[in-house]
Amino acid sequence: MRRFILIAVPYIWLLALFLVPFLIVFKIALSDTALARPPYLPQFDWATGLGAFLAELDFENFVFLTSDALYWKAYLSSLQIAVIATLITLLVGYPIAYAMTRAPEAWRPTLMMLIILPFWTSFLIRIYAWMGILSQEGFLNQFLLWTGVISAPLTILNTNVAVYIGIVYTYLPFMILPIYAALDRLDGSLIEAAEDLGCSRLSAFWLVTIPLSKNGIVAGSFLVFIPTLGEFVIPSLLGGSGTLMIGKVLWEEFFSNRDWPVAAAVAVVLLVILIVPIVLFQRNQQKQAEAEA
Amino acid sequence: MQTEVFAPWDDPDQKPLIRFKSVKKQFGDFTAIQDLSLDIFEKEFFALLGPSGCGKTTMMRMLAGFETPTSGSIELAGQDIGSVPPNKRSVNMMFQSYALFPHLSIWENIAFGLKRSKMPKGEIEARVEEMLRLTRLEKFKARKPHQISGGQRQRVALARSLAKAPKLLLLDEPLAALDKKLRQDTQFELMDIQEKTGTTFVIVTHDQEEAMTVASRVAVMDEGRLMQVSTPATIYEAPNSVYVADFIGEVNILSGHAKPAGDGLYAVTWADGQPPVIAASNTPYSDGQQVHLAIRPEKVAISEAKPDAENAVEGKVLDIAYLGNLSTYHIALAGGQIIKAQTANTQRISRRSFTWEDTVWLSWTPTAGVLLDQ
Numbered sequence: 156m157r158r159f160i161l162i163a164v165p166y167i168w169l170l171a172l173f174l175v176p177f178l179i180v181f182k183i184a185l186s187d188t189a190l191a192r193p194p195y196l197p198q199f200d201w202a203t204g205l206g207a208f209l210a211e212l213d214f215e216n217f218v219f220l221t222s223d224a225l226y227w228k229a230y231l232s233s234l235q236i237a238v239i240a241t242l243i244t245l246l247v248g249y250p251i252a253y254a255m256t257r258a259p260e261a262w263r264p265t266l267m268m269l270i271i272l273p274f275w276t277s278f279l280i281r282i283y284a285w286m287g288i289l290s291q292e293g294f295l296n297q298f299l300l301w302t303g304v305i306s307a308p309l310t311i312l313n314t315n316v317a318v319y320i321g322i323v324y325t326y327l328p329f330m331i332l333p334i335y336a337a338l339d340r341l342d343g344s345l346i347e348a349a350e351d352l353g354c355s356r357l358s359a360f361w362l363v364t365i366p367l368s369k370n371g372i373v374a375g376s377f378l379v380f381i382p383t384l385g386e387f388v389i390p391s392l393l394g395g396s397g398t399l400m401i402g403k404v405l406w407e408e409f410f411s412n413r414d415w416p417v418a419a420a421v422a423v424v425l426l427v428i429l430i431v432p433i434v435l436f437q438r439n440q441q442k443q444a445e446a447e448a
Numbered sequence: 449m450q451t452e453v454f455a456p457w458d459d460p461d462q463k464p465l466i467r468f469k470s471v472k473k474q475f476g477d478f479t480a481i482q483d484l485s486l487d488i489f490e491k492e493f494f495a496l497l498g499p500s501g502c503g504k505t506t507m508m509r510m511l512a513g514f515e516t517p518t519s520g521s522i523e524l525a526g527q528d529i530g531s532v533p534p535n536k537r538s539v540n541m542m543f544q545s546y547a548l549f550p551h552l553s554i555w556e557n558i559a560f561g562l563k564r565s566k567m568p569k570g571e572i573e574a575r576v577e578e579m580l581r582l583t584r585l586e587k588f589k590a591r592k593p594h595q596i597s598g599g600q601r602q603r604v605a606l607a608r609s610l611a612k613a614p615k616l617l618l619l620d621e622p623l624a625a626l627d628k629k630l631r632q633d634t635q636f637e638l639m640d641i642q643e644k645t646g647t648t649f650v651i652v653t654h655d656q657e658e659a660m661t662v663a664s665r666v667a668v669m670d671e672g673r674l675m676q677v678s679t680p681a682t683i684y685e686a687p688n689s690v691y692v693a694d695f696i697g698e699v700n701i702l703s704g705h706a707k708p709a710g711d712g713l714y715a716v717t718w719a720d721g722q723p724p725v726i727a728a729s730n731t732p733y734s735d736g737q738q739v740h741l742a743i744r745p746e747k748v749a750i751s752e753a754k755p756d757a758e759n760a761v762e763g764k765v766l767d768i769a770y771l772g773n774l775s776t777y778h779i780a781l782a783g784g785q786i787i788k789a790q791t792a793n794t795q796r797i798s799r800r801s802f803t804w805e806d807t808v809w810l811s812w813t814p815t816a817g818v819l820l821d822q
Contacts, residue, residue, distance in 0.1 A: 342545060342547065344543045344544075344545050344547040345547050345549060347512075347514055347534070347541075347543070347547065348541070348543055348547035348549075349549075349560070350533070350534045350535050351512060351513075351534050351535070351539075351540055351541045351609075352535075352540065352560050352561030352564060352608070352609075352612070353535045353561050353564030353565060353612070354535055354564055355535055358564070362560075363549060366551045367549075367550065367551060369551075446550075446594070
């Protein structure tokens with residue numbers, strides 16, 4: 156009995172906070188938009204019963220998503236931005252994590268603190284700060300003009316470049332921490348053994364360090380990729396009209412168009428797309444746990 | 449028939465494989481190796497023995513190329529290897545932790561070094577199979593290191609370091625992680641493999657029994673200095689200092705003053721109320737010089753009645769350490785000094801002749817011990 160309760164707690168948690176909200180969203184996705192409050196029909200009515208209620212639900216909105224090129228283009232563009240941003244974050248994060256494991260023992264808590272420190276400030280404020288840095292008259296342009304690298308200010312804000320900068324900046328800690336954890340566990344004598352057996356420093360890095368930090372790389376990449384795919388704040392604040400991301404489309408459907416059913420359908424499809432990497436991520440975590448056992 | 453004894457260190461014409469020339473190594477203020485010179489010859493099984501922190505691991509890491517000497521030079525086959533990086537040396541190392549690559553199979557671990565050289569694929573395969581056979585690992589070649597036992601991992605590490613047929617193989621505490629029984633078997637296996645491959649082995653260990661078993665010569669180290677370099681038998685029977693005598697095996701040290709008694713014999717007055725002990729020595733000592741007589745417990749005889757011997761003292765049995773094959777008796781003399789005596793238990797325990805509090809006589813011959821001045 157006690158075991159049952161113990162297992163039931165997380166399941167009830169998942170049921171109440173994930174499955175129930177999902178079902179509500181899914182139901183809205185199957186409804187029709189209406190000038191009402193809430194702005195969709197049907198509403199469940201005890202008088203007409205369950206049968207009549209279910210009969211009114213249909214997949215119309217999902218079909219609609221395929222009819223307008225905007226949606227699949229937004230999904231594809233989101234995927235593309237998420238993949239590229241994840242790769243950039245990896246390229247920036249890996250050397251930082253590597254340098255942290257090479258730093259003297261006494262410095263490491265401080266370095267770790269510096270990585271986590273940005274979380275102490277509101278995410279929204281930090282993105283607004285980037286607007287100040289990247290704008291036409293921003294700090295970056297003023298600095299570049301002052302050093303003479305450029306003669307006319309660069310347009311960075313409201314382009315995809317600004318979106319990438321924002322994503323890499325925001326999600327970098329999620330990349331660094333798992334890679335750092337993996338590299339920190341790496342036995343230094345393995346590198347020495349590789350060198351002893353004829354590897355140069357670089358090939359020892361490729362053949363030993365990289366494969367043995369693979370789990371950290373995979374975990375970090377998913378931790379960046381998954382939230383980036385549905386990101387809304389960064390593209391809407393730093394991106395321009397050319398930045399097409401599904402999070403932004405969803406927001407517009409919901410608040411500008413007030414078309415809750417289509418917005419819900421967009422959200423459901425996004426979730427389906429995300430399930431693949433989430434399952435892969437879980438499998439990686441599980442494999443890692445098994446390898447360590 | 450007299451077979452030729454393997455002793456290249458006694459032959460002045462022999463060129464050493466490794467030569468340490470007044471090597472010094474400092475880490476900041478700490479001197480790990482102080483002005484050390486040493487020759488190691490081809491096909492030797494050389495043991496660096498000492499307590500932790502004595503510098504033996506630093507010596508090995510300098511041979512492998514992970515550390516460079518602060519001053520002095522190290523030669524391998526006549527060439528200074530001071531500035532040669534580890535991946536360019538014909539020296540391989542077996543790490544204490546084994547350092548097997550966890551993401552590679554046993555086969556790939558052994559092939560790792562070969563693949564870094566420009567060896568053709570077919571030859572690599574043949575060589576790996578040969579190493580698998582040598583270390584009896586054929587059945588496990590597809591497994592990952594975490595799927596095999598500690599003893600098997602030890603053999604993989606050995607196979608991997610031997611695969612490139614190095615001129616010199618370094619073994620850093622190779623058996624420390626194994627339990628005693630397996631360790632003893634593996635010691636003989638190591639000697640066997642060393643003989644079969646004809647590779648020069650340098651082993652670092654803090655286990656004196658291990659060093660004595662496997663090595664052709666042993667270097668006893670302390671605080672970055674070589675205390676004695678010699679064959680196991682010489683180190684044991686003719687240590688050159690109290691430190692070496694005490695580090696290798698058990699020993700009784702009787703300290704006192706020497707008085708020449710003619711014929712290479714010396715009378716050592718070592719305790720009030722005890723007759724001086726007679727000891728033979730090839731090294732001359734002057735009258736009244738401070739000396740230490742080192743005498744191994746198994747060379748001290750124990751008897752009930754006063755024996756007819758040059759050196760005999762009376763005492764009481766204080767402790768008996770029964771080891772199965774041997775028993776070590778701790779005998780307290782009248783002055784409170786304790787002397788250890790060891791006898792082989794050739795009889796069953798029920799007929800053991802001495803027990804606690806028995807009064808017994810200890811005796812030994814003048815040549816049983818070694819006189820040392822330091």
